[in-house]
Amino acid sequence: MNRLFWTFGLAALSLGSCQQQAPVQEQATPAAPTPPPVPGPNLATLGDSNAVAELRAYGQQYPGSEVLLETRLGTIRLRLFDDTPIHKANFLLLVRKGVFNETVFNRVVKGFAVQGGRTENRTIRLGRYHLPPEITGQHFHRRGALGMARYDDDQNPGKLSSSIDFYMVQGEKLTPYQAQAMAGRKLTPEQLRAYETTGGVPSLDGKYTVFGEIIEGLDVLDKIAAEPVDAYKWPLKDVGMKLKVVQ
Template structure:
């Protein structure tokens, strides 16, 4: 005796339930491990130098790449300015600079970055002790740290996050010597004459690196239209990659 056929819908449901494997439950990927180094919100004028020196010894680095929409710059960081170097590496690895732009551009002088209107990473405002080394001068492509509140900053303490690249201009030896306000070596005068720079900044700001590839990117950024505050009318975003 034949059994009555199952209704079509019930048969389909039974087939689907018995014949298809269950889909695995999707889970969110684990969060990335925290970037090692001092808490940026805990750094102060009194502890920054010691903590950054220790960080630089534990997590060294020598080169970075600055990525922008106008091209990339490969930058060498100097070993004999350890606090500034370690500070820059720390902020780069923690993504601070990736939330900033070139916010002050003066053609024929320098392009400055490190600020923005959309920073989300919490960071304390601390200063760095000056590490002014005579052989590191403000030639074209030099990387230095800015400074603020000069009337309240007799010690020439550097900003913690505002940096600049020198564009400058070519100068005769007499011009560069007069602008520097200090004795320049023959080699420094030759570089200012053949490559250019901004000798008026020598001895006043810490230079802690230099562009070794992509100098033309400085010129491209310097040529961007700017507003009355020298901020480019179209943001030049920054993304910094620390090379192994």
């Protein structure tokens, strides 16, 4: 419960003299300086018609490469890829604007992935827009991959990414045969080796944009994935997040 404290100024009176002293004036407390606005496009005005151009310009003017994701279970360090410039710029912009700080991990599937970025209690105005796919064979869904969610193929044949729903891959270790069968396409020797030694989810390859990876805190990812969840895969105890660009 919030408590309100009221301060009253007291006038000093001299009762031993017929001369009344002047009231004591309280010193006004200087107001805290208003922090400067975070540079970048107005989130409320972003839409499918202008988001790509705005984000491309933002990414060039305000670069970044690493983000810290802090939770009650520990801290994860993320590295963003330069060859997915639209997704990278969008993530940096939303982190700097504090958008993800209002959200929680809203879908957790152990052995698969954890997803966050959406909330029903948003105070920051955010336009509705999508991101064009930046899918490359170089970045795949190995353990620790950072990607952007999207709608299914029937509603979204262009594989456009959500602007706010991101996920981190936990996955499981797979034999080359298992990985190849799940992928539905020919995997490279590097991919087969990664899925066998560190794990991942090859069934997502070629369908979702991977734009970064965990470079520290894989154990925290496992802790989030191990949280008890309800029937909708929402953790029974919210796992909130605070993100900041650190490099």
